[in-house]
Amino acid sequence: MEPIVYLYQNHLQEFWNSGQAQCFGAAFEWKGEQVYHVYLKYPQVAPTGYSMPCLFRVVDQAGYERADDEAAAVYRDLPSEARRVPVVIVCIRVEADNRVKSRAFIVDGEQQVEAAVKYVPRRSELYTRSKGLLEVGALEEKKVLIVGLGSGGAPIAVELAKAGVGHFILIDFDRIELHNISRHICGVNELGRLKVNAVKDAILLKNPYAQVETLAIDINRHLDELERCIAESDLTIVATDEYASRYNINARLVKLGKVGLFGRAVTRAEGGDILRVRPGGPCYACLTGNPIYHQNDEITDVRRARELGIIPAYVSDEDANAMVQVGLSTDIAPINNMMVKLALNELSRGIECGISSLLEELTYDYYIWANRRDYQFANWAPFNNNPKRHLTILRWYGVKLKKDAECMECRQ
Amino acid sequence: MTNERYQIELGVLQNSTIKPKQYRFMDMNTSHPYLAVAIQTNSLRCYVVKIDLSDNYPYNIPKVFITSPKPLLTRSGGSMLSPSHSMHTLAGENGCVRVCHYGHADWAPNRITLYQIIIKVRIWLEMYECHLKTGRTLDEFLKGAAY
Ligand SMILES: [Zn+2]
Numbered sequence: 001m002e003p004i005v006y007l008y009q010n011h012l013q014e015f016w017n018s019g020q021a022q023c024f025g026a027a028f029e030w031k032g033e034q035v036y037h038v039y040l041k042y043p044q045v046a047p048t049g050y051s052m053p054c055l056f057r058v059v060d061q062a063g064y065e066r067a068d069d070e071a072a073a074v075y076r077d078l079p080s081e082a083r084r085v086p087v088v089i090v091c092i093r094v095e096a097d098n099r100v101k102s103r104a105f106i107v108d109g110e111q112q113v114e115a116a117v118k119y120v121p122r123r124s125e126l127y128t129r130s131k132g133l134l135e136v137g138a139l140e141e142k143k144v145l146i147v148g149l150g151s152g153g154a155p156i157a158v159e160l161a162k163a164g165v166g167h168f169i170l171i172d173f174d175r176i177e178l179h180n181i182s183r184h185i186c187g188v189n190e191l192g193r194l195k196v197n198a199v200k201d202a203i204l205l206k207n208p209y210a211q212v213e214t215l216a217i218d219i220n221r222h223l224d225e226l227e228r229c230i231a232e233s234d235l236t237i238v239a240t241d242e243y244a245s246r247y248n249i250n251a252r253l254v255k256l257g258k259v260g261l262f263g264r265a266v267t268r269a270e271g272g273d274i275l276r277v278r279p280g281g282p283c284y285a286c287l288t289g290n291p292i293y294h295q296n297d298e299i300t301d302v303r304r305a306r307e308l309g310i311i312p313a314y315v316s317d318e319d320a321n322a323m324v325q326v327g328l329s330t331d332i333a334p335i336n337n338m339m340v341k342l343a344l345n346e347l348s349r350g351i352e353c354g355i356s357s358l359l360e361e362l363t364y365d366y367y368i369w370a371n372r373r374d375y376q377f378a379n380w381a382p383f384n385n386n387p388k389r390h391l392t393i394l395r396w397y398g399v400k401l402k403k404d405a406e407c408m409e410c411r412q
Numbered sequence: 413m414t415n416e417r418y419q420i421e422l423g424v425l426q427n428s429t430i431k432p433k434q435y436r437f438m439d440m441n442t443s444h445p446y447l448a449v450a451i452q453t454n455s456l457r458c459y460v461v462k463i464d465l466s467d468n469y470p471y472n473i474p475k476v477f478i479t480s481p482k483p484l485l486t487r488s489g490g491s492m493l494s495p496s497h498s499m500h501t502l503a504g505e506n507g508c509v510r511v512c513h514y515g516h517a518d519w520a521p522n523r524i525t526l527y528q529i530i531i532k533v534r535i536w537l538e539m540y541e542c543h544l545k546t547g548r549t550l551d552e553f554l555k556g557a558a559y
Contacts, residue, residue, distance in 0.1 A: 220468055243471060243472065244467070244468035244471040244472045246471075247468070247470075247471035247521055248468065248471060251414070283522075285520070285521055285522030286522065288520055288521075288522070289520035289521075289522050289523045295516060295517040295518075296517070310516050312495070312497075312502065312512070312515065312516075313495035313502045313503050314495035314496055314497040314501075314502070315497075404522065404523075406522075406523065407522040407523075408417070408420055408470075408521070408522045408523070408525075409521070409522045410522075
C-alpha cells in the first residue's frame with residue numbers, strides 16, 4: 001500500500017502565514033500501517049500512534065515539481081541522530097490563488113517513498129461534510145450542559161458532538177477507574193484521567209472545533225456555579241447517579257425556566273426511564289413523589305450506594321454485594337439513544353430541519369423502557385405473544401405525567 | 413436548604429401540633445444547620461432530637477439523632493449505636509443513637525417535611541418505650557406499619 005500522510009489545513013495555513021521557510025513538526029504512525037498524521041503544532045487531543053520526526057519546507061514552483069530531490073536534500077542536511085528513525089518530509093507550495101499544495105515523503109536511510117497527501121479540513125468544510133438531516137451548523141451555536149459522564153453522559157456527549165452541537169459544559173469530579181471500563185467509551189489507556197478531560201477529548205475527536213468547558217466539581221458544593229452553567233445552556237442533560245445533585249439541578253431548571261432531560265437505568269439495568277423537565281410541566285420531584293416512579297436506581301458501586309444511603313447501614317457486606325448487579329452496556333445504550341433523540345428534538349425546536357417531525361410525536365414528559373421481563377417488569381407481556389398489546393419489553397412508552405399540584409419544588 | 417424551603421418548613425410546623433417552644437432551628441447560617449426538637453412521649457418522658465440539615469436537606473434524607481438521653485440504651489442496658497434492622501437504628505455518631513425514619517424508597521423531598529419526620533421519630537420513641545417494657549424489638553411492634 002502507498003503510504004498516506006494526513007495534514008491539518010489550519011496548521012498549514014498558520015505555518016504559511018508565519019513566513020518561515022522551514023520548521024519541524026511531529027508525525028504519528030500506527031506501526032507498519034503506513035498511515036501518518038502530521039502536526040505542526042501540538043493538537044488539542046493527544047495524538048495516537050508512535051511518534052517520528054517531521055520537517056516542513058516551503059518550496060517554489062520548480063522545487064515543488066522536483067520535490068523528491070528537495071526532500072532528499074533536506075534529509076541529507078539533518079543531523080545524523082535525527083536520521084536513526086524514518087522521517088516525514090513535507091514540501092509546501094502556495095499557489096497564486098492561495099491554494100496550498102503539498103507533497104510528502106517518508107525517508108528512511110537510502111529509501112525514499114512518496115506518500116499520498118490528504119487534508120483534514122478547516123472548520124467551515126468540516127460541517128459541509130455532515131450536511132444531512134440537520135441544517136449545516138444548525139446546532140453549532142447551541143450549548144449543552146452535561147452533568148455526570150459515566151456510561152450515560154459520556155456517549156450522549158459524543159453523539160451530540162456528532163450531530164453538530166458546537167458548545168458543551170461537562171461536569172463530573174470522578175476519574176476513569178477499572179470498574180468503569182467495560183461500560184464506558186474510554187479505554188484502558190485513559191485509566192486515572194478525569195472524566196471531564198477524557199470526554200472532552202472524545203468530543204474534539206468528532207468535532208475539533210467544539211468549544212468545551214470542563215468542571216471537575218461536586219455541584220452540591222458549587223450551587224452558584226451550577227446555576228450559571230444551567231442559565232448559559234440551551235439544554236441540561238442530567239446523567240448523574242446521585243439524588244441530591246439531581247434535585248439541585250431540578251430546582252435551578254424550575255427557577256430559570258430551562259429544559260432538562262433526566263435519564264437513568266434502574267436496578268440491574270433491567271430497564272430505564274427518561275424525564276423531560278420543561279417550564280410549566282412536571283418537575284423531577286413531581287416524578288419521584290409519584291407512585292409510578294420506581295425508586296431503585298441501578299447500583300454499580302457498593303461504597304457509593306452506602307454513602308448515599310441506598311444500601312442501609314444494617315445490610316451486611318455480603319447482602320450489599322448481591323445488590324450490585326451491573327447491567328451491560330447494551331442495556332444502557334437504548335436509554336442513551338432516546339436521550340440523544342429527545343435532546344436533538346429540544347435543541348432543534350424552532351429550527352426547520354429534517355427531524356422536526358419528531359416534535360409532534362415525542363410530546364411526553366416521561367418515557368419508560370424495559371430490557372427484560374425481570375423485577376419491576378416481571379408482569380409485562382412477552383414480546384412474541386402479545387395480541388392485546390400489553391406493555392412489553394424493548395420498546396418505548398410515553399407516559400402522561402401530571403404536575404404534582406402540591407409539589408414543594410415547583411408549585412408557584 | 414433554600415430560604416423558600418425554610419419558610420415552607422416553618423409554615424408547616426407553625427400549623428401543626430408541635431408547639432413553637434418545642435423546636436428551634438440552629439446554626440442556620442453555618443455549614444452544619446440542624447433542627448432541635450423536644451418530644452414528649454405518652455409516658456410523659458422527654459427526649460431531645462437533632463435533625464441534621466447539613467447534607468443537602470431536603471434532597472438527601474436527613475440524619476436524625478437522639479441527643480438526650482445520651483446514650484439511649486436497650487432494656488438490658490446494651491448500646492444502640494450500631495446499625496440494627498430490628499431496632500430501626502443506623503450508625504450512631506458522637507454517642508447519640510441514630511434513628512432510621514424514612515428509607516430511600518419512600519423519601520420524596522417535594523412532599524415530606526420536617527414535621528412528618530418528627531411524627532415518625534415520635535412513633536419510634538413510643539415503640540422504643542414498648543421495647544423497654546417488654547424487651548421485644550421495635551421491628552416486632554412496627555410490623556404491618558408503613559415504616
Ligand atoms: Zn414538581
